[in-house]
Amino acid sequence: MQMLAAAKLRQAWGDKPCDHPHIEQEYHFGSNTGEYVCTQRGKAKEGSDWNKRTSDP
Numbered sequence: 001m002q003m004l005a006a007a008k009l010r011q012a013w014g015d016k017p018c019d020h021p022h023i024e025q026e027y028h029f030g031s032n033t034g035e036y037v038c039t040q041r042g043k044a045k046e047g048s049d050w051n052k053r054t055s056d057p
């Protein structure tokens with residue numbers, strides 16, 4: 001997912017909790033940012049399985 005798309009998701013989602021059902025690699029145009037982003041909420045963190053390891057909304 002593109003960084004810009006993730007930012008839009010974050011704005012649309014607001015402060016609601018999210019259980020991060022799916023994450024995928026984040027890109028800034030053609031470059032991999034090294035982070036994985038929640039496709040529901042747009043939250044990005046390092047690690048390909050951070051959504052399984054955290055209760056962080």
Ligand SMILES: [Zn+2]
Pocket residue numbers: 018019020021038039040041042043
């Ligand atoms: Zn999420």
